[in-house]
Amino acid sequence: MQSSIGSSKDHQENDYCTITEPTQVVVMMVPFPGHGHLNVFLQLSCIISRYQIPVHYLSSAIHIRQAKARVNGLNPSDVANIQFHDIPTPSFASPSPDPNSSNKFPSQLQPAFDATLQQREPVGDYMKDLSSKYKRVIVIHDVVMAYVVQDVALISNAESYALHCISAFSQATLVWDQMGVPFPIKFSKELPSFKNSATEEILHFMSFQTEPYKFRSGDIYNTCRVMEAPFLDLLAKEEVAGDRKSWVVGPILPQKALSSAQKFDTQHKCLKWLDKQERRSVIYVAFGSTTTLSDEEIKELALGLEQSKQKFIWVLRDGDKGNIFEGGDVRQAGLPEGFEERVEGVGIVARDWAPQPQILAHPSTGGYLSHCGWNSCIESIAMGVPMAAWPMHSEQPRNTLLITEILKIGIAVWEWADSEQPVKAATIGNVIRRLMASEEGDEIRRRAQELAAAVGQATAEGGVSRLELDSFIAHITRQDDMIPA
Incomplete structure (x- = not known):
C-alpha cells in the first residue's frame, strides 16, 4: 500500500x-x-x-x-x-x-x-x-x-x-x-x-x-x-x-460518497460547521442506527469529549424502533449541565439523522469514535479516517480486533472482556487525544490513508x-x- x-x-x-x-x-x-x-x-x-x-x-x-x-x-x-x-x-x-x-x-x-x-x-x-x-x-x-x-x-x-x-x-x-x-x-x-x-x-x-x-x-x-x-x-x-x-x-x-463532500447537501448543520474547521481537526462520534446509550454512558462520553479538548461532532440519538415512522414519546437524552455552553465553538451535538458518509469524507474530519458496525468501518476505511473503537453488540467486538490489532488503523476504547465495567470519561478523553493529537495517532492516520488509497x-x-x-x-x-x- x-x-x-x-x-x-x-x-x-x-x-x-x-x-x-x-x-x-x-x-x-x-x-x-x-x-x-x-x-x-x-x-x-x-x-x-x-x-x-x-x-x-x-x-x-x-x-x-x-x-x-x-x-x-x-x-x-x-x-x-x-x-x-x-x-x-x-x-x-x-x-x-x-x-x-x-x-x-x-x-x-x-x-x-x-x-x-x-x-x-x-x-x-x-x-x-x-x-x-x-x-x-x-x-x-x-x-x-x-x-x-x-x-x-x-x-x-x-x-x-x-x-x-x-x-x-x-x-x-x-x-x-x-x-x-x-x-x-x-x-x-x-x-x-x-x-x-x-x-x-x-x-x-x-x-x-x-x-x-x-x-x-x-x-x-x-x-x-x-x-x-x-x-x-x-x-x-x-x-x-x-x-x-x-x-x-x-x-x-x-x-458519490467517495468524492468530495462539497458535492453533497451542504445545508446540514454538521457539514456547514465542518466547512469552518481546520483540516483533520474534528473527531466524529456516532454509534450507528441500533445503539442506545444509557444516561451514565452519555454523561461519561460528554465529559470525555470535553476533557480531550478536541473538536467534535456528536450524533446523539437512540437506536431505531422496528417502525421508525411510528409516533410516541422520543427520549431526549440529557447532557451534563452546562456542557453545550462549555463546548460552544469546540463541538456540536446533533440529535437528528446525520449524513455520515459525507461527514467522514469531509477534509476537516480526522477521526471517528465508533461502535464498529461493519458499514461504519468500511465507510471510515474508504475515507481514510482512523477509528476509536467502542463496540456495543453483535460482531462489533471482533470488528474492533480487526481494526485495531490486524489493520492497525484504530485504538480500542476498552477491551470486550471488561465489557461489564463502565467506560469512564478519563479513558474516553485519553483515547481521543491519542488518536487526534499524538505521534501514535499520526502513524495510525497514515496507515488509514494508505489503506484507503489501496481500497480506492x-x-x-x-x-x-x-x-x-x-x-x-x-x-x-x-x-x-x-x-x-
Missing part, C-alpha cells in the same frame, strides 16, 4: 460497465430489515441496475419506506430504476429501546425480525411469477433471510446468492467457532467472545436460517481483498464453501473488487443455459 496512490477522499466517481443488449436475467434483492442491511442492499441494487439488469427490491412497506427515506449519497436516477415490491408482512410491535439494558443488542427490533418469518410464502410467489417471465431469476438475499427465500430450491430457473453484511474476519471466526476448532490464524490479543453481544431471541431466530442457507449457489462479500485476504481465503476453503463460488465486491458504497484503487475500474463485480455479473448473465427449449 503506497501513499503515492493518493487519498480516496479525492477519488472521483467511475462509471460501471454496461451490457449493451437487455439481459434475460432478473435480480431479486431480499434484505434483512435493519438499517445497515437495507442500505447496503439498496446500494448494490443501484450498482447492478447500471449493468442494464432489472432489479426488484423486496421488503415490507415500512422498511422500503425506511430505505428510501435514508438514501444517502445515491443518485436519485439510480434509485428510480429499482422496482420496489411490498411484501405482505404481519403487523409487529415497535417498542422503544431500553437504554438501561445490560445487553446492548437492539432487542426492540426483534418483533420486526420475527415478522419476516411470515414472508416466505409471498416471496416464493413473487419468485415464481418472475420465473415465468425471465429465463433466469437471481435472488440475492441477506444471510439471515435464507429461511424466507428457501423456495428458490423448487424453481428450476432460479438460484440464490448470500450477501454477507459483516466483515470476512468476523464471518470466518464465527464459522470456526461453529466447527469447534481453534482458529488457524493467531492474533496479538484473544479473540473476543460473543458473551453479552446477542440475545437468546436473536440466536433462536438465526437457527431458522441454518438449513435453508445451504441452498445458496454462492456468496458475495462486502469487503475488499486488500483488507481481508487471509480471512477470505479461509472462507473459500472446500470444508466451508463446498463447490460454491464467491465474489468479493466491496466496499459497497455510493460512488481496488474499487476503481480495473481494480480487484471491480473485476470481481464484473465477474459476478458475467456469471449471472451467462447465456449457455438460457436458450429456449
